Amino acid sequence: MKIYIAKTAGFCMGVRRAVEMTLDASNSREGPISSYGPLIHNPQVLEILREKGIRVIREIPERGSGTILIRAHGVPPEIHGKLESAGFTVKDATCPRVIKVQTIIRKHASLEYAVIIIGDDDHPEVVGLLGYAGDKGYAVNCLEDLDDLPEFDKAIIVAQTTQNVHFFNKVKKWAERIHPHYKIFDTICDSTEKRQVEAKKLAEKVDALIVVGGRNSGNTQRLAEVANEVGKPALHIEDESELDLGALDSAQTIGIAAGASTPNWIINKVIKKLEDERSQNGETWRRYFPPVQRSLLYTNLYIALGAGCLTYASTALNGIEEKIAYFFIAFFYVLSMHTFNNLIGRNSDRFNDPDRASFYDKYRYHLAALALISGATGIVTASAMGMIPFLILLAMSIMGLLYNFKLIPDQIQFLKYHRINEIPGSKTILIVLAWGIVTSVFPVLSEEGRITVASILVLLWTLGMVFVRTVFFDILAMQGDRIVGTKTIPIIIGEKKTRFLLKRVLQFSFAFLFLGSLAGAITSLGYFLCLPLILMALVILVHEYRKSFLGFRPVFWVEANFLLAGLITYFWA
Numbered sequence: 342m343k344i345y346i347a348k349t350a351g352f353c354m355g356v357r358r359a360v361e362m363t364l365d366a367s368n369s370r371e372g373p374i375s376s377y378g379p380l381i382h383n384p385q386v387l388e389i390l391r392e393k394g395i396r397v398i399r400e401i402p403e404r405g406s407g408t409i410l411i412r413a414h415g416v417p418p419e420i421h422g423k424l425e426s427a428g429f430t431v432k433d434a435t436c437p438r439v440i441k442v443q444t445i446i447r448k449h450a451s452l453e454y455a456v457i458i459i460g461d462d463d464h465p466e467v468v469g470l471l472g473y474a475g476d477k478g479y480a481v482n483c484l485e486d487l488d489d490l491p492e493f494d495k496a497i498i499v500a501q502t503t504q505n506v507h508f509f510n511k512v513k514k515w516a517e518r519i520h521p522h523y524k525i526f527d528t529i530c531d532s533t534e535k536r537q538v539e540a541k542k543l544a545e546k547v548d549a550l551i552v553v554g555g556r557n558s559g560n561t562q563r564l565a566e567v568a569n570e571v572g573k574p575a576l577h578i579e580d581e582s583e584l585d586l587g588a589l590d591s592a593q594t595i596g597i598a599a600g601a602s603t604p605n606w607i608i609n610k611v612i613k614k615l616e617d618e619r620s621q622n623g624e625t626w627r628r629y630f631p632p633v634q635r636s637l638l639y640t641n642l643y644i645a646l647g648a649g650c651l652t653y654a655s656t657a658l659n660g661i662e663e664k665i666a667y668f669f670i671a672f673f674y675v676l677s678m679h680t681f682n683n684l685i686g687r688n689s690d691r692f693n694d695p696d697r698a699s700f701y702d703k704y705r706y707h708l709a710a711l712a713l714i715s716g717a718t719g720i721v722t723a724s725a726m727g728m729i730p731f732l733i734l735l736a737m738s739i740m741g742l743l744y745n746f747k748l749i750p751d752q753i754q755f756l757k758y759h760r761i762n763e764i765p766g767s768k769t770i771l772i773v774l775a776w777g778i779v780t781s782v783f784p785v786l787s788e789e790g791r792i793t794v795a796s797i798l799v800l801l802w803t804l805g806m807v808f809v810r811t812v813f814f815d816i817l818a819m820q821g822d823r824i825v826g827t828k829t830i831p832i833i834i835g836e837k838k839t840r841f842l843l844k845r846v847l848q849f850s851f852a853f854l855f856l857g858s859l860a861g862a863i864t865s866l867g868y869f870l871c872l873p874l875i876l877m878a879l880v881i882l883v884h885e886y887r888k889s890f891l892g893f894r895p896v897f898w899v900e901a902n903f904l905l906a907g908l909i910t911y912f913w914a
């Protein structure tokens with residue numbers, strides 16, 4: 342069974358913006374937070390918002406307090422005023438593309454145009470749009486209803502932003518034929534359009550299409566309709582528990598598409614369930630390769646191996662003796678710290694990587710033992726090398742362990758942060774520093790007892806590699822981190838600026854390596870180690886183009902760059 346994932350799957354811009362605005366308001370504790378009507382059409386996201394204490398208000402009370410968010414679909418114009426009069430602070434999360442339709446309608450209604458809205462009259466977006474049309478609005482969702490409308494001297498036709506493109510094309514033809522004087526505005530959102538075009542192409546290519554999304558989400562329903570239009574079976578499911586694998590028995594190729602309000606973690610769970618099925622019934626390599634990949638990642642053996650390889654490469658770059666002990670100290674330190682922090686941070690994994698969260702729940706005692714034993718092995722190995730290596734590793738281990746613990750009691754309220762992990766960006770900075778010290782500074786200090794120009798260049802390269810890796814994973818984990826309130830760099834400065842930052846860091850790292858080798862400050866290995874940097878830049882560019890990266894494989898291939906650095910070093914040596 343071959344699985345194809347639509348690259349448009351996951352939150353659209355408007356939904357992401359509404360969810361982020363709501364979670365940011367909740368995480369900054371701006372008093373009670375509520376949304377006017379359900380924020381988006383996805384029951385799992387709504388449940389999480391409910392768990393975070395975000396209420397849904399359907400009727401405007403006489404007196405309200407706190408912040409209320411207008412959802413992405415928008416509301417009739419009078420609602421804003423009513424909410425403010427009730428005492429709410431209103432935050433408008435209406436999607437900018439819906440605002441554009443509202444503006445068209447408002448303008449033409451004021452010029453006495455009749456407003457024909459192609460959409461479902463009980464859909465919240467259409468309810469809001471009708472509000473802007475006043476007494477001149479008509480919501481229509483089939484050609485028969487269009488024929489029943491009176492003839493207007495002047496009228497505009499607009500579409501609900503998530504309308505079926507195919508159906509709206511029929512409406513356009515109807516208008517051109519019967520009422521050529523009507524003005525038509527194609528207001529279907531391009532995100533909807535792209536999603537439907539991709540779903541159609543995907544449906545043509547595969548034997549069956551799985552559409553993941555809320556049952557009452559208009560745009561998700563349309564994706565299933567699109568698949569049916571090309572004569573392919575489409576399974577509309579809300580989450581992986583509804584996946585009927587029996588119904589897909591005969592399908593050799595399966596496509597996965599998802600609505601604009603479906604979060605990545607639900608799509609990931611569906612992918613995982615299908616992959617499990619495939620590995621049980623597939624050829625030998627399919628049966629074993631993905632589970633091996635997954636186990637290497639979840640146990641952190643793979644990433645620890647990467648840290649060992651980075652150490653090997655950095656010692657070779659520095660031109661110092663490549664002792665196996667340095668490799669193992671980095672290996673055990675990273676294995677211990679990452680496993681320990683994954684155990685503690687299972688909460689955010691529920692949303693970023695639900696599969697890993699359940700792996701850590703299931704094997705928590707084994708993994709705790711692994712973290713302890715590897716941590717102790719690293720410290721013992723370092724102590725065998727002398728007092729300074731021992732103290733460095735001990736200090737770093739203690740710092741890593743304290744990261745998730747409450748260091749300042751709740752009673753001390755004038756301090757904003759009580760744990761290190763609450764400090765914005767602290768996760769990335771600590772990981773990058775810890776890796777930089779253990780893979781690059783530690784061997785130089787142990788061998789030479791001082792920091793050299795070469796070692797600074799090598800340190801900058803290792804910091805660059807680890808920074809890009811860590812922050813790139815932070816981009817992939819933004820949805821879950823926002824839910825649990827972790828302030829990572831992409832959440833603080835935004836995804837676009839973060840990608841820009843990563844590209845600049847890669848360029849600088851490239852320059853340090855290349856020029857360092859050219860000047861003879863570091864060994865000629867520097868030329869060859871530019872390759873992993875180029876590959877990491879490619880991953881970022883692919884992510885930029887594809888928008889969503891789902892499943893665990895992208896993580897596996899990013900980490901592979903560290904192993905590649907080790908391999909290159911081996912052949913160079």
Ligand code: SF4
Nearest residue numbers: 353355436438502530
């Ligand atoms: S589908 Fe388009 S119009 Fe609707 S919320 Fe998403 S981006 Fe906005």
